[in-house]
Amino acid sequence: MTAKTRKPATAHRKTPEAAKGESDAQETFVRGNSRLHELLARPDVAAGVAEVETEAREMDRLYAESLAKIRKAGRLTQSDVAAKLGVGQAVVSRLERRDDMLLSTLADYLHATGAEQPRIVVTLDGVEVELDLDRLRKPR
Numbered sequence: 001m002t003a004k005t006r007k008p009a010t011a012h013r014k015t016p017e018a019a020k021g022e023s024d025a026q027e028t029f030v031r032g033n034s035r036l037h038e039l040l041a042r043p044d045v046a047a048g049v050a051e052v053e054t055e056a057r058e059m060d061r062l063y064a065e066s067l068a069k070i071r072k073a074g075r076l077t078q079s080d081v082a083a084k085l086g087v088g089q090a091v092v093s094r095l096e097r098r099d100d101m102l103l104s105t106l107a108d109y110l111h112a113t114g115a116e117q118p119r120i121v122v123t124l125d126g127v128e129v130e131l132d133l134d135r136l137r138k139p140r
Helices: 032-040 043-060 067-073 078-085 089-097 103-112
Strands: 010-014 027-031 119-124 127-132
Touching: 027 032, 032 043, 067 089, 078 089, 078 103, 089 103
Parallel strands: none
Antiparallel strands: 010 027, 119 127
16 A cells, blocks of 8 residues: 655634624634644544444454454455465364464464464554564565
């Protein structure tokens, strides 16, 4: 994904004097980011924005409680995944029931299900830290 450079939006706002109707008052322009910061400084607005952001993240994320659910989300059978991994269906069945596995094995399984850019994301001190599982895979 490439970042696009955009000019910040501006809002047209009258100075306090102009709002009072004084004739010598001037109109000023306020950068959109300044206006956003001003609005987000209000607790009621900030709380509403935080709630909407949380709901949006939840809607964008498909939670998988198990590897089988990830496979099923890709509309694949264990045999389909096994063929992509070059193993038998029983091996995939055992993988899906495991409590522990190497991260490289997990990355291979996820790729076999059609997952793109598999990663693990954790939050440390309020900061999201991402582990790219592709970097752990052996070159093929």
